[in-house]
Amino acid sequence: MAFVLRFPAPLPSLGWKVKIRDRERLEPPHVTIFLRRHEWRLGLRCGTFIVPPGGSWNEIDSRVRKTVEANWQLLCDEWDRAYPTNRVSEADGYGNA
Amino acid sequence: MAMRKAVRSQERLVILALGQPPSSRAKVRGVVYCRANSQIAETLRRSSALTCCVSMKQSATDEVLRNAHACQRHRGMTFGLITIEPPRPSSVPGLASCFRRMAGTAPNTKFLPMEELFDVLTAPAKEASNLFIAGVADMETRTLALTRGNMQTITVPFSMFRISGTGVKPDFSRLALTDYGHTVCLGKYEASSDAILYEADPEFRRKARKKLLAEEQTFGASLRRLRIQKGLGRSDFGSLSPKTIARLERSEVEKPRGRTLRMIADRLGVEPEEIESF
Numbered sequence: 001m002a003f004v005l006r007f008p009a010p011l012p013s014l015g016w017k018v019k020i021r022d023r024e025r026l027e028p029p030h031v032t033i034f035l036r037r038h039e040w041r042l043g044l045r046c047g048t049f050i051v052p053p054g055g056s057w058n059e060i061d062s063r064v065r066k067t068v069e070a071n072w073q074l075l076c077d078e079w080d081r082a083y084p085t086n087r088v089s090e091a092d093g094y095g096n097a
Numbered sequence: 098m099a100m101r102k103a104v105r106s107q108e109r110l111v112i113l114a115l116g117q118p119p120s121s122r123a124k125v126r127g128v129v130y131c132r133a134n135s136q137i138a139e140t141l142r143r144s145s146a147l148t149c150c151v152s153m154k155q156s157a158t159d160e161v162l163r164n165a166h167a168c169q170r171h172r173g174m175t176f177g178l179i180t181i182e183p184p185r186p187s188s189v190p191g192l193a194s195c196f197r198r199m200a201g202t203a204p205n206t207k208f209l210p211m212e213e214l215f216d217v218l219t220a221p222a223k224e225a226s227n228l229f230i231a232g233v234a235d236m237e238t239r240t241l242a243l244t245r246g247n248m249q250t251i252t253v254p255f256s257m258f259r260i261s262g263t264g265v266k267p268d269f270s271r272l273a274l275t276d277y278g279h280t281v282c283l284g285k286y287e288a289s290s291d292a293i294l295y296e297a298d299p300e301f302r303r304k305a306r307k308k309l310l311a312e313e314q315t316f317g318a319s320l321r322r323l324r325i326q327k328g329l330g331r332s333d334f335g336s337l338s339p340k341t342i343a344r345l346e347r348s349e350v351e352k353p354r355g356r357t358l359r360m361i362a363d364r365l366g367v368e369p370e371e372i373e374s375f
Binding site: 002017019023034037039041052081082084 | 220
């Protein structure tokens with residue numbers, strides 16, 4: 001089952017979601033931020049937006065950023081649980097987006 | 098410019114035979130809605146070769162076919178037809194002669210929720226092509242046919258969907274599409290469209306790689322990306338030791354050849370020359 005980060009109202013009704021799904025493009029570890037049709041992939045090793053599609057925090061609601069940053073360790077733990085062969089902490093020089 | 102865009106958008110999507118007026122949320126700007134069969138002929142006559150039609154009812158699909166001859170004579174084949182209610186089997190060959198691409202002809206086709214479907218179909222083509230709008234699971238051949246927002250269909254084997262680290266198994270009898278086409282649901286199992294396209298479509302992969310300006314282009318980097326993508330550890334390569342795989346990935350040794358390369362490719366489930374495309 002995909003991990004879905006709980007957001008405070010009104011973010012879900014505005015269309016914001018953060019997920020780690022059961023089958024992701026695996027490198028590097030990341031969470032996917034959704035706003036309706038748009039998505040961003042945020043790298044969990046480096047905290048930057050993965051290309052493609054790229055992007056920046058300027059495009060994202062500040063409340064989403066705040067919630068993601070407050071739950072960073074939880075997101076890393078959930079990724080490690082789903083993808084034990086490609087853990088966030090597996091530092092090998094390839095982690096940056 | 099804005100005017101040109103609006104016209105294009107209107108040409109691109111026509112919703113046929115909507116019994117009920119769409120709710121305000123489901124109503125998408127720039128889309129032509131036909132609420133009665135009588136409107137279909139006129140709308141089809143006005144449509145362009147870029148038009149994608151979504152037929153909500155079998156009766157509307159039949160009406161399309163009744164008017165097909167006139168439409169074809171007028172301006173050749175229409176771009177796409179999506180049939181939410183499956184068409185009568187005997188109408189399919191006729192429809193195929195009118196539309197370049199079709200989705201929904203199989204009775205068990207699953208679609209994005211309507212609001213999301215219309216949104217993807219009116220999105221810029223480049224963006225829509227990376228999103229899935231419909232899918233069919235074929236239990237007999239154990240394959241999944243997924244239609245993209247540009248109406249192209251790709252077919253992938255069930256084996257692509259490995260059990261997740263949390264133990265969730267894909268349930269192919271419960272296919273659904275969500276997140277505006279970014280996610281394919283197989284029961285409780287969720288797969289990202291991006292991951293499916295990256296593995297199944299070499300063109301998608303080429304474009305994705307092109308965008309990674311600072312990305313390493315070595316054999317080792319490709320090997321590592323592919324190994325991780327396949328969910329394999331460095332110790333999963335039989336007689337090749339984890340140390341050897343690690344050295345290859347770090348480009349500390351030359352690209353392997355012959356039997357070693359074949360052994361690695363076999364374990365990764367690709368052809369040897371494909372490894373570097375990842």
